[in-house]
Amino acid sequence: MTPGTGPRTCREVVDVIADCVAGDLGVDERRVFEAHMADCRECAAYLRTYADTIRVARDAHAEAASPQNLPERFVRAIMEALERPPRTSRPNRGST
Numbered sequence: 001m002t003p004g005t006g007p008r009t010c011r012e013v014v015d016v017i018a019d020c021v022a023g024d025l026g027v028d029e030r031r032v033f034e035a036h037m038a039d040c041r042e043c044a045a046y047l048r049t050y051a052d053t054i055r056v057a058r059d060a061h062a063e064a065a066s067p068q069n070l071p072e073r074f075v076r077a078i079m080e081a082l083e084r085p086p087r088t089s090r091p092n093r094g095s096t
């Protein structure tokens with residue numbers, strides 16, 4: 001894998017959330033994106049809000065043809081990953 005491919009910082013991740021939800025991210029970018037979502041609660045919460053907003057908007061305009069096709073399977077996969085407790089801190093006892 002090429003280092004530097006895909007969003008790495010929270011700012012970059014937030015920047016590409018729209019692209020990601022729209023399905024415009026490449027495979028590598030999406031992988032990095034998903035990995036960040038699994039580790040970063042703040043971005044995960046943001047994505048949750050974003051997905052909810054789109055879902056509500058889609059419901060509101062259900063009769064009109066919606067230009068954005070939300071990849072629900074992808075969002076659902078992230079949501080399921082978020083149900084797991086974050087592994088932000090590892091037990092650092094007996095490491096030597």
Ligand SMILES: [Zn+2]
Binds near residue numbers: 013036
């Ligand atoms: Zn983040």
